Amino acid sequence: MADKQTLKQQLPHPYNQDLSQVLRRLDRRTAFSRTRLANDPVTAAYIAAAMRLVERHLGPDATRTLRDSGDETSIDRPVLSFLSQRTVAAEVNNNPDPFPQMGSVSTMRSTWRSHSDFIADLLRFGLWSKYQPSHCDVTETADVIEQLIDGPHFVEAMHELGYRDLMTFIDRPKFRLELIAVAAADGDDTIRQAMAENHHGLMEPWIEVCAEILRVRGLQLRTGMTLDMLVTLMTAITEGVALRALIDPEVGIVDHRKQRSLLGTGLLALILGCVERTDDADELSLEEAVSTMVYDLSSRLSGAPPGV
Incomplete structure (x- = not known):
């Protein structure tokens, strides 16, 4: 044991860390075991070998194998087949x-x-912030967060956060692993639950x-909005813009x-729609605020002609 x-x-970080809260599907009866x-x-050793296969097959700069050497379009697309037990065991060598x-x-x-249990633990590890910081890792962007909380350049800080987040998605294999895992999770409750737990922990x-x-800036959410809803929307925008950037990097x-990136613009638009000043709140829900804007209800209520 010693x-x-x-x-x-002696293992490199984060393999030298306590992995008991990350690898949860191990086949042992007791918590101690x-x-x-x-x-x-x-x-x-098996997790490290599998993560190396993930980076090799998912990218960035993934290794692509042609099924037909004479046809450059005949790329082998293995989804998660490259993580078979036999392949991972061989990679350990x-x-x-x-x-x-x-x-x-x-x-x-x-x-x-089961192999689903192994994949679930691998996903937990691969999406774990200590393996590679993700877009939801507040420690990696602590300096930007300080600017957002009480700095003099909120808008610039939001653009910087958006740019950093997007580069994290594009330059690391974690997002690609997550996209593949979503497809693999369909019909597999073990993998689905592992991904759901990771998302919850990241949010x-x-x-x-x-x-x-919100507290320091004297802001509040619009009626009907919650912090969980706001962060979920921010995450969805981040992942959507990242997916678009991967599909068409020249767009x-x-x-x-x-x-700067379109992500920063999207995050600012979300804040503008979902947040209002506490000392100048109209107390309208998001739906009511949009209806008021579209139908110019404020001018009607005040008796002024529309557009005045």
Whole structure:
């Protein structure tokens, strides 16, 4: 046991961290046994090998294999087939030191009850902020968050946050893994639950950040809006813009020279629609505010001709 503990400490970050709260589908009956297995260097060896396969096959700059060497359009698109037990076990043999380098399908089967359990744990690890910071990692953007809370340049800070978030999506394999995982989760409750738990954990710190921004800035949400709804919408906009940027990088979503992106614009538009000043609130819901704007109800109520 001492040798395993020493080897665990020698593993690169974050494999040297406590993984018991990340790897939750290990095939052991007791919490003590699951914790011990989660922090076994052999378990880390399989996760490390699988994550290397994810980066290799999903990108950025993914390795593409042609099914027909004479046809450049015959790209093999394996979805998650490259994470089969046999492939992952073989990849363990390519692990760098100090990871264990002897893999077998039988060891994987004795560690995870099913392949879905392994994929679920891999997704938890791959989407874990300590593996690679994500768009929802408040620690990576702490300096920008300080500007949003009480700095003199709120709009500029929001554009900077949008640019950084988008670059995180584009330049790292995590978002690609998430997109593939969504397809794999259809009909697989084990994988679906793992992804839902990850999303919930990623949103919580941003809900706290948004609450602090509103409090310090003297702002409030429109009637009917909640912080959970606001952060969910912000996440949806972020993922949608990132997907568009991946599909068509030349469409003009990102301006690297100015370090701005369409995401910053979208986030500002969302704030304008969902937030109002506490000392000048009209107390209208989002739907009521839009109706008032479209039908010019404010001028009608005041008795002024429309447009005056």
